[in-house]
Amino acid sequence: MGVEIRVEGLTKSFGRQVIWQDVSLSIPAGEISVLLGPSGTGKSVFLKSLVGLLKPDRGHIYIGDRDLPYLPEHQLYETRKLFGVLFQDGALFGSMNLFDNIAFPLREHTRKTEAEVKRIVLEKMDLVGLMGAEGKLPGEISGGMKKRAGLARALVLDPEILLVDEPDSGLDPVRTAFLNQVFIDLNAQLDCTFLIVTHDINTARTVPDNIGLLYQRHLAMFGPREMLLSSEEPVVRQFLNASKVGPIGMSEEKDASELEAEAKMGLDSGKLPPIPPQQMPSNGLVRRGQHAPGAWCAAHGVTPPPGSFVDELGRNWVDEWPRYVASMQAGQAVGAGGVTPPGGPGFPPPGPGPGGAAH
Numbered sequence: 001m002g003v004e005i006r007v008e009g010l011t012k013s014f015g016r017q018v019i020w021q022d023v024s025l026s027i028p029a030g031e032i033s034v035l036l037g038p039s040g041t042g043k044s045v046f047l048k049s050l051v052g053l054l055k056p057d058r059g060h061i062y063i064g065d066r067d068l069p070y071l072p073e074h075q076l077y078e079t080r081k082l083f084g085v086l087f088q089d090g091a092l093f094g095s096m097n098l099f100d101n102i103a104f105p106l107r108e109h110t111r112k113t114e115a116e117v118k119r120i121v122l123e124k125m126d127l128v129g130l131m132g133a134e135g136k137l138p139g140e141i142s143g144g145m146k147k148r149a150g151l152a153r154a155l156v157l158d159p160e161i162l163l164v165d166e167p168d169s170g171l172d173p174v175r176t177a178f179l180n181q182v183f184i185d186l187n188a189q190l191d192c193t194f195l196i197v198t199h200d201i202n203t204a205r206t207v208p209d210n211i212g213l214l215y216q217r218h219l220a221m222f223g224p225r226e227m228l229l230s231s232e233e234p235v236v237r238q239f240l241n242a243s244k245v246g247p248i249g250m251s252e253e254k255d256a257s258e259l260e261a262e263a264k265m266g267l268d269s270g271k272l273p274p275i276p277p278q279q280m281p282s283n284g285l286v287r288r289g290q291h292a293p294g295a296w297c298a299a300h301g302v303t304p305p306p307g308s309f310v311d312e313l314g315r316n317w318v319d320e321w322p323r324y325v326a327s328m329q330a331g332q333a334v335g336a337g338g339v340t341p342p343g344g345p346g347f348p349p350p351g352p353g354p355g356g357a358a359h
């Protein structure tokens with residue numbers, strides 16, 4: 001089922017440079033969370049701290065009852081086995097083919113036979129859509145395939161937590177969309193908590209169950225996707241809508257006179273854009289963290305902007321969702337008499353679980 005990561009009062013600096021301070025949040029077990037923030041706000045430092053590669057100045061990172069920064073070396077080593085990490089470039093060994101790259105952690109950290117190694121590696125390669133590429137070298141494959149190979153390797157020890165650093169870096173929008181679909185499908189099939197650091201606003205708006213935003217050495221906000229997408233908080237609003245108008249400027253923060261000038265010019269239309277439907281697993285499985293579209297807004301008395309939860313075919317998924325779930329529960333294949341996901345493969349319907357309880 002994945003495990004919860006509970007962070008309390010975490011602070012990190014390098015020399016006199018404070019990266020972030022007093023960061024507290026709970027990353028829910030089994031769900032997908034995304035961490036956003038302007039460049040240089042310390043997102044990668046946060047990931048590295050979670051996995052114990054960097055030591056915070058103070059604060060706690062609880063995985064169950066283990067407080068990671070204060071574990072003795074041998075317990076830290078054991079606890080790290082709960083994590084799979086996908087680094088930006090996949091971090092593959094250039095001289096090894098994909099099979100050996102993916103098999104590496106199994107051969108290093110377990111006593112599995114070569115037959116077992118082969119079964120597990122092929123299973124993970126299948127999960128990320130890389131069957132048939134076992135013999136390729138990293139230099140012979142595309143950037144998207146490298147990321148998927150790195151992902152297969154991150155999954156090979158069946159982690160409870162998957163940390164992903166900027167999966168979209170160096171990928172075109174189509175490859176990014178494909179990789180996002182892989183994350184959604186994996187999260188539906190595996191018992192694993194996902195934390196993805198990204199700059200890609202489209203990913204942040206459509207993939208996660210929860211969003212966090214680092215800004216000016218603090219965690220500006222962390223919570224359910226719909227909460228942040230309907231937030232009027234200026235930094236959150238500007239970042240999630242990729243707007244030039246707001247407190248974030250070229251050099252991270254704008255001064256008061258710039259903000260006043262923007263306000264005078266009335267550059268901000270005052271309207272939030274619609275909340276897009278959340279991406280759905282392509283195999284029709286319902287993910288643990290998914291909730292009925294609009295459930296959070298309804299539970300918290302928030303009126304979503306007009307057009308929220310309407311797909312590009314004009315269907316309102318607040319209404320369509322119960323029919324979709326019913327067709328899944330009746331065992332109908334997607335599209336075969338049930339409700340068809342919008343846009344076909346690669347852009348499945350929004351989703352939540354039956355009952356759609358809010359966070």
Ligand SMILES: Nc1ncnc2c1ncn2[C@@H]1O[C@H](COP(=O)(O)OP(=O)(O)OP(=O)(O)O)[C@@H](O)[C@H]1O
Pocket residue numbers: 014019037038039040041042043044045046
């Ligand atoms: N090992 C280190 N020693 C000293 N400073 C570091 C170290 N690692 C990171 N930093 C500094 O910490 C700050 C945050 O870096 P980090 O890479 O975490 O930012 P980021 O939010 O991931 O940025 P981006 O979105 O551009 O990747 C930067 O100023 C960086 O130079």
